[in-house]
Amino acid sequence: MTTTPAPRIRPRRRGRGFDLRRTSLFFGLLALAVVVLGLAARTAARAVAHRPVPAVALCLVLLPCAALALRQGWRGFSARRAARRALVAFDAATTTALDALESAPATTGPRTAGPEAALAPAEPALAGAGSAPEYAPELPSVLAADTVTAPVRYTTVDYDSLDADAFEQAVAALCERDGCTEVEVVGGAGDLGADVVGLAPDGRRLVVQCKRYRDTHKVGSQDLQRFGGTCYTVHEAEVAAVVTTSDYTAPAMEYAEQCGILCVDRDTLQAWSDGTGPAPWQLDRGPYADDRR
Numbered sequence: 001m002t003t004t005p006a007p008r009i010r011p012r013r014r015g016r017g018f019d020l021r022r023t024s025l026f027f028g029l030l031a032l033a034v035v036v037l038g039l040a041a042r043t044a045a046r047a048v049a050h051r052p053v054p055a056v057a058l059c060l061v062l063l064p065c066a067a068l069a070l071r072q073g074w075r076g077f078s079a080r081r082a083a084r085r086a087l088v089a090f091d092a093a094t095t096t097a098l099d100a101l102e103s104a105p106a107t108t109g110p111r112t113a114g115p116e117a118a119l120a121p122a123e124p125a126l127a128g129a130g131s132a133p134e135y136a137p138e139l140p141s142v143l144a145a146d147t148v149t150a151p152v153r154y155t156t157v158d159y160d161s162l163d164a165d166a167f168e169q170a171v172a173a174l175c176e177r178d179g180c181t182e183v184e185v186v187g188g189a190g191d192l193g194a195d196v197v198g199l200a201p202d203g204r205r206l207v208v209q210c211k212r213y214r215d216t217h218k219v220g221s222q223d224l225q226r227f228g229g230t231c232y233t234v235h236e237a238e239v240a241a242v243v244t245t246s247d248y249t250a251p252a253m254e255y256a257e258q259c260g261i262l263c264v265d266r267d268t269l270q271a272w273s274d275g276t277g278p279a280p281w282q283l284d285r286g287p288y289a290d291d292r293r
Helices: 020-050 050-071 077-104 115-119 164-177 221-231 250-259 264-276
Strands: 181-185 196-199 207-212 237-244 262-264
Touching: 020 077, 050 115, 077 264, 164 181, 164 196, 164 207, 207 221, 221 250, 237 264, 250 262, 262 264
Parallel strands: 207 237, 237 262
Antiparallel strands: 181 196, 196 207
């Protein structure tokens, strides 16, 4: 009777169970290795593009050496064995990293005072709770609201290059610069002699007539009379001024002095603009200023 020998059953190796954390870290390290290799290849390509001659010479030296080494070790080379070794190395690295993370001490909780803390010298206590730091920055002193003024910027304006409308705008800007409020440009048809109106810094109502004339064309007495007939009665001016890029005739100056109209000629205007002279509401209005009405 012939007996058939039973097949030999090889015992299975008991390996580690599936661990999602270890697997994720393994593939993360694998992806990192791929990224590093890609960056290295990119750097090599850039080096070849910028310096081709040294790169070609290096390749001519390295390629024969690599071919010789592969030829000698190709017989004992096994792709399966190399892949298995790489997987084992990655697995070992993953396990080491996980062990390091698990054994790291927790530092989020409050520290407990040890013997070194007991021997450390005590820091001097502050003067009181909520006291200011030692090197606190100095704060500027708080001024009263009525004393805070913005710095005045004086500019030189070529009034000869301005037309009539631009000249009125420039005079209004000067009034605002020197502290006037509610300044408006009202010049135009039917303005009745008022081109710029507003309130002077001291609260008086300011009415200004602008005369953009050439040097040879002086402001005459008739101009002042037309303005004097409306500035006080119609516009209720408390400060009435005529500003011109020219000069005034003697009769016009006499009439303005009698009616309390301030005459700002070219030189006075330039001094006002440059900040070297007074503003119109700071000028002497003449001996008959209080009897203008």
